[in-house]
Structures are given as structure tokens and as C-alpha cells.
Amino acid sequence: MKVVKFGGSSLAAGNSVDKALNIVKNDPERKVIVVSAPGKRTSDDIKVTDLLITYAYTSLRSNNYQDIVNKIYSATN
Known part of the structure; x- marks a missing residue:
């Protein structure tokens, strides 16, 4: 299991959120997401x-x- 953390700049705009979601979706080991x-x-x-x-x-x-x-x-x- 992997835990990933996304900070403010990673979630600042819609396209940034899409990138973060793709990072999570592309690795089934990423089970926990932490946001700042x-x-x-x-x-x-x-x-x-x-x-x-x-x-x-x-x-x-x-x-x-x-x-x-x-x-x-x-x-x-």
C-alpha cells in the first residue's frame, strides 16, 4: 500500500486536480490520499x-x- 500526499499547488486548479487523480488511478498500490x-x-x-x-x-x-x-x-x- 502506498500513501500519497498532494499540497496546495497540486490542487490549485481543475487541471492540477485531474493530474493528481491520474497519478492515483494509474497505480493500484496508492490506496490512501492525503491533501493539505x-x-x-x-x-x-x-x-x-x-x-x-x-x-x-x-x-x-x-x-x-x-x-x-x-x-x-x-x-x-
């Missing part, structure tokens, strides 16, 4: 990975996590 969350686009941006970590900790403590969810959605749109 977007990084900082500007100096004042927040990394989506950091927001996801905050979300995980907040939801595990059963605190109100809606604010974090809103930040995740706004960072990815």
Missing part, C-alpha cells in the same frame, strides 16, 4: 491548518466552536 489545507496567502492571513487544530481542541473540550468554524469557512473562500 491551504497555507497563508497574505502576511495577515491565518493558516487553515492552525484553525483546524484549534477546532479540534475546542470541540474536544465541548466548548462553543462555531466561531472557529466560521473562520475556517471564511479562510477557504
